[in-house]
Amino acid sequence: MKRAVAFWALTLALGTIGSAYGQGASILVQSTTSTANSGLYDHLLPEFEREEGIRVDVVAVGTGQAIRNARNCDGDVLLVHAKDQEVAFVADGMGVERFDLMYNDFVLVGPVSDPAGISGMADAQEALKRVAEAEKPFASRGDASGTHSAEMALWADAGVNPMAASGAWYRETGSGMGATLNTAVGMEAYALTDRATWVSFANKADFEILVEGDEDLVNQYGVILVNPRRCPSVDAAAGQAFVDWLLSEDGQSVIAEFRVDGQQLFFPNAQD
Amino acid sequence: MLSLRVSLTATALACLIGLPLGALLAVARFRGRNALLVLVNALMGLPPVVVGLLVYLHLSRSGPLGFLGLLYTPTAMIVAQTILITPIVVALSRQVLDDLHAEYAEQFRSLCLGRGQAVFALIWDGRYSLMTVGLAGFGRAVAEVGAVIVVGGNIDHLTRVMTTAIALETSKGDLPLALGLGLILMTLALAVNAMVHGLRVTAVRYAHA
Numbered sequence: 001m002k003r004a005v006a007f008w009a010l011t012l013a014l015g016t017i018g019s020a021y022g023q024g025a026s027i028l029v030q031s032t033t034s035t036a037n038s039g040l041y042d043h044l045l046p047e048f049e050r051e052e053g054i055r056v057d058v059v060a061v062g063t064g065q066a067i068r069n070a071r072n073c074d075g076d077v078l079l080v081h082a083k084d085q086e087v088a089f090v091a092d093g094m095g096v097e098r099f100d101l102m103y104n105d106f107v108l109v110g111p112v113s114d115p116a117g118i119s120g121m122a123d124a125q126e127a128l129k130r131v132a133e134a135e136k137p138f139a140s141r142g143d144a145s146g147t148h149s150a151e152m153a154l155w156a157d158a159g160v161n162p163m164a165a166s167g168a169w170y171r172e173t174g175s176g177m178g179a180t181l182n183t184a185v186g187m188e189a190y191a192l193t194d195r196a197t198w199v200s201f202a203n204k205a206d207f208e209i210l211v212e213g214d215e216d217l218v219n220q221y222g223v224i225l226v227n228p229r230r231c232p233s234v235d236a237a238a239g240q241a242f243v244d245w246l247l248s249e250d251g252q253s254v255i256a257e258f259r260v261d262g263q264q265l266f267f268p269n270a271q272d
Numbered sequence: 273m274l275s276l277r278v279s280l281t282a283t284a285l286a287c288l289i290g291l292p293l294g295a296l297l298a299v300a301r302f303r304g305r306n307a308l309l310v311l312v313n314a315l316m317g318l319p320p321v322v323v324g325l326l327v328y329l330h331l332s333r334s335g336p337l338g339f340l341g342l343l344y345t346p347t348a349m350i351v352a353q354t355i356l357i358t359p360i361v362v363a364l365s366r367q368v369l370d371d372l373h374a375e376y377a378e379q380f381r382s383l384c385l386g387r388g389q390a391v392f393a394l395i396w397d398g399r400y401s402l403m404t405v406g407l408a409g410f411g412r413a414v415a416e417v418g419a420v421i422v423v424g425g426n427i428d429h430l431t432r433v434m435t436t437a438i439a440l441e442t443s444k445g446d447l448p449l450a451l452g453l454g455l456i457l458m459t460l461a462l463a464v465n466a467m468v469h470g471l472r473v474t475a476v477r478y479a480h481a
Binding site: 074202 | 428
């Protein structure tokens with residue numbers, strides 16, 4: 001018993017040391033992975049921190065997990081890309097208000113050899129249908145992320161139930177975008193990815209973009225302040241300052257300036 | 273270096289908790305002892321990600337200890353790793369000290385040592401072997417990624433350690449960098465092991481001088 005008390009006392013002491021780290025205001029953003037892996041935050045956050053003096057910590061997980069974490073009040077701001085889930089989050093009272101922040105697009109990537117022959121197709125659903133008919137390997141996130149939700153919507157539109165082929169040609173990795181791309185490259189499988197992650201992905205091997213430009217492939221990002229009434233731990237002032245800055249002309253132009261290999265990866269549209 | 277700070281602290285805590293428990297298990301005889309030994313041995317196989325989830329659920333703002341605000345701090349990572357490796361320290365030290373106890377039991381009885389004194393004497397006498405036990409715990413802690421990524425969140429400059437950085441670079445497809453970080457981590461582990469080995473050699477020499 002004494003030992004247990006000593007243990008918790010020690011833990012508490014360590015905790016106090018740990019929390020003494022952060023001087024000044026800081027907020028925690030629950031985020032999708034693409035914005036972190038592509039390097040957007042490394043470009044964006046120093047600018048915000050310099051202007052407002054608020055430190056921003058980012059936990060980058062899939063959209064599904066980010067929303068779950070925010071539902072547990074483990075974060076001040078949510079920055080994800082699955083509109084239906086975001087709207088539900090606000091409707092449940094967990095979020096204050098949802099704002100469009102920026103967009104880019106999803107692309108279908110695959111090996112140059114293109115065994116299903118989808119290269120250059122303009123219709124994403126038709127391309128997926130062809131992959132299914134040819135029964136060529138397709139690597140899915142399978143993790144309730146924003147990209148996974150978008151992929152499932154495309155399959156539904158195409159009238160294909162890929163889950164029937166789960167483990168056969170349809171392979172769910174259950175992991176992040178980068179890990180799924182590594183897997184896809186390893187087994188010559190097609191995959192749906194957001195363009196930001198793809199452009200900054202370094203292990204492309206002989207993979208390239210095969211299908212792009214369909215308007216159904218638009219990838220909209222949203223930002224939400226977690227509701228301080230539901231989560232008293234939320235730093236509403238600092239969190240709101242971050243949201244306001246992202247949506248402001250300043251923040252939007254910093255997003256537009258971000259380039260990887262000379263390519264713009266995120267297109268701000270908060271003020272449309 | 274956060275990796276070392278977190279894992280060494282966790283190892284120290286695990287030894288503080290685990291060694292006395294291991295010694296007590298070696299000395300004590302009671303009903304259900306064998307079942308307990310099997311349980312402790314099985315807990316050596318605790319999956320890191322499960323430990324991470326359990327700690328997350330407790331430290332989350334909506335969890336019972338959420339008011340402490342410890343989630344996504346190095347402290348949370350230390351707690352998770354301590355839980356992960358304490359069973360390793362208990363189980364391995366129990367085995368080492370059990371063997372030692374078999375040798376000394378007679379002597380302890382003739383000296384009329386109490387259980388507490390016996391525990392202390394065993395730990396002191398087995399200290400060199402127990403260093404290896406500590407190293408086994410440290411090795412597990414410094415190499416795991418599943419627990420720290422869940423409770424730490426892999427936040428840059430705050431809770432990013434070597435293993436979570438390796439996982440991140442792998443997911444960015446930067447395999448050479450990931451591998452390079454892996455080599456650095458192994459070098460660090462080697463350095464810690466070399467230091468402990470040096471300590472042991474010096475201590476033994478001193479003891480015999």
